[in-house]
Amino acid sequence: MLTPDKIDSLAQQWALGTFxxxxxxxxAAMLAVSYYLGGRYQGRAKNDPFESGIVSVGSAQLRLSAKFYLIGMFFVIFDVEALFLYAWAVAVREVGWPGFIEACIFIVVLFIGLVYIWRIGALAWSPEARRNKSPVSTNNHLPSNHANQTGVMS
Structure with a gap:
């Protein structure tokens, strides 16, 4: 039996399905119209990039170093986190002390993350600096009570 609630639910689902x-x-209609009305000329210059009437010379492909990718990722991560802090600053009066404490914890976690990426050398531009800040030490294979060069046990 159809109750008024079921009829309302069915009407809402019908509207969504129709939409x-x-x-x-x-x-599909827009894709079909553009296919039939679009040009079909296939020339040599069809796939060449056009830049202000100047014919391009060489390849437009530039090889960028991975450090630019890392800096970009760090920027996006910290930018999104700054957006969260901005939203908190807008609502600071409504959230009160619990919101302030949560924001402080959030800032501390951000700072710990920044210190971590700085300590592992992810922000270093030169390969030498990155090698020197490697988290793996090269002297870990020596035991603490080994004989020094004079033959005396330490």
Whole structure:
């Protein structure tokens, strides 16, 4: 038996289904129209990039170092975290002391993360500095009570 609640639910689902079908049909229609009305010229210059009327010379592919990728990732991570702090600053009066304590914990975690990436050398630009800050020490294989060069046990 159809109750008024079931009829309302069915009406809402029908509206959603109609919206999805109409959206898919509209997308298919736009793709079909662009396919039939679009140009079909396949020349040598068709796939060349156009930059202000100047013919490009050489390859536009630049090889960037991985350090630029790392710096970009760190920027995005810390930028998103700054966005969270901005949202907290807007609502600081509403959240009160518990929000302040949570924001302080958040800032401490950010600082620990920054110190960590600095300590492992992820922010170092030169390969030598990165090698010197390696978390793996080269002298860990020697036992603490080994004989020194004079033959005396320490």
């Amino acid at each position: 999805i079908v109409a959206t898919l049909l509209l997308c």
